[in-house]
Amino acid sequence: MTSLTEKQQQCFQLIQSIKNGLEQELEQNNLSTTKKSQEQYNYLFELMFQLKNSYNLLENTLDKEFLSRVDSIKELINIKMNQLDSYRYEKSIIESEIDNLAKTRFDIDSPSLSIKPINDFISLLSPTQKVEYDSLSNENKVIFRLEWEIYQRELKLKQLSNLKQKKIEYKQLKQKADKDLKQFEDKLKNTIDTEQIGKPLQKFIHKLPTTGPIPIDAQSNLIDSSKPIYILYNELFYFQQFFESTLNMEILSMNNNQDNSSNNNEPHNIYISVKLNNSNNNNILELEFYYYPKLKIITVLSKLNGNVENGLALLERIDQLDQGLMTPNLSNHYILDNCGNESFNLSRQNLLGRPFKWAQYISGLSFLPDTNTLASKQFKPKTSHQVFTDIINLLNLL
Known part of the structure; x- marks a missing residue:
């Protein structure tokens, strides 16, 4: 960016100096009939072409080094703006859900939750757990019961997993026993004769x-x-x-x-x-x-x-x-x-x-x-x- 600005200033200074020199010459002499005036005009046109080429070079340099960066920045800004709009929409949805939840009263004893009744729950607690439970606020009591339920259900899931594994093992043992019995039966059929039956x-x-x-x-x-x-x-x-x-x-x-x-x-x-x-x-x-x-x-x-x-x-x-x-x-x-x-x-x-x-x-x-x-x-x-x-x-x- 610094090099481009310097070139631009140099061009403006050059044009300004040419303009000032021409104005002075016109004021001092009548250049329309002199050969010197014609040469000055030719020189002026040559400078103008040089200025045009410098301008084109400056424009191309700006397109490559500056404007392309500007376009990429604008594209990134558009992406971020779209993400921001998406976050704003999600925020509105979440705020709406929070409002609905805030208006809804949570009932831990609702049958839909299949939570153990409070009396049964308390009867299963140890003395230490009962003291801890009684010292909690109502909200923390609900959390305590939910954590206890989660723990109990995890235990049941482990028991179920163990039972399934034992079922698979028993099934494999049964298949092995059936196979052994079948082989034994085949051997009996092949080896037993009338004399052995009657013996x-x-x-x-x-x-x-x-x-x-x-x-x-x-x-x-x-x-x-x-x-x-x-x-x-x-x-x-x-x-x-x-x-x-x-x-x-x-x-x-x-x-x-x-x-x-x-x-x-x-x-x-x-x-x-x-x-x-x-x-x-x-x-x-x-x-x-x-x-x-x-x-x-x-x-x-x-x-x-x-x-x-x-x-x-x-x-x-x-x-x-x-x-x-x-x-x-x-x-x-x-x-x-x-x-x-x-x-x-x-x-x-x-x-x-x-x-x-x-x-x-x-x-x-x-x-x-x-x-x-x-x-x-x-x-x-x-x-x-x-x-x-x-x-x-x-x-x-x-």
């Missing part, structure tokens, strides 16, 4: 109310019997002892001196005969179980009051998907093919009875299912107890 009960078997051991006359035939007949006889014997004492059964021999090897298609000479008497309707059901060593299947011959067809019809009602018309052992087809025969056909085998699937399972036999038939896919094995209970129930319904 805890073996020491109590002799305490069950049986009438006695297997009869001596049956023991010799039992020794000579096939394994499926042996298993079935024991199943029937204990079913008779524990559940159905009216069931009569015998293990018999055909006494035909036939070869019991698997080289012929004849039944084993040892078979089981079962008789059920129904006292309500006087019906008698006879069942005979035969084992075929070559076919490796058990057949059941049934007679109801001496009629084979009626007896087989009753057995067909045990399972609608198991009519005993198909061999449960698929290898029978291949065995007969190797012998030059056609596929297995019950009607051509002259079997004694039918090879019901349930008879195979209660005799300890099991075969791969025939995945091509719906009956094989849906067949569910039954225990000997379930099978003979069904037979007795069907006999009672006749």
